[in-house]
Amino acid sequence: MTLLTTVFAAVICTVIWYRGAPKSEMKVGVLCWMYWGASLMWLADAIFEYAKLHAEYFTPAPADMLNDFYLGLSVVALGLVIWLIILLVKDPKGVVKAALFRRKN
Template identity: 60%
Template sequence: MTLLITIIAAIICTLIWYKNAPKDKMNISMLCFMYWGASLMWFADAVFEYSELRTEFFTPSLYDMVNDAFLGISAVALGLVVWIVILLITDPKRIFKKEI
């Protein structure tokens, strides 16, 4: 579930980035790199887990699924928090500089 949620987030971010490309004022590419990087790493982890569990890998318990989903959503939210903090610090639209 964590891998799935991160991949969905990566795809959505890539679509938003592509829609505005080549302009990247909002630094969406940073989110793309972050989510794709995590997705690739969790994919490698999932391959190892599959080699150990085999068919059990595709039939997780409800508790594990909910916990993994919660972790995935939290990871996506943390990525968004990091992105918004960096966006406000770098201030690409010079909003804060104009105010001052």
């Protein structure tokens, strides 16, 4: 469920990035790399889990599924927070800079 949640986040971010490309004012690419990286790593983890559990891997207990989904959402939220910090620090649109400095008349 964590893998699935991250893959959905990665796909949505990639579509948003593609719509805005080649401009990257919102730095959505950061989110794409983060979510795809995590998705690939969880895929590797899932392969090992599947090798251990076989078909049972696809029938998790509802409580485990809910906890994994909760974790997935938390991971997505953490990714969004990291992206927001990078966006505000890099400030590609100069919004933060404009808020800090006022033009002298």
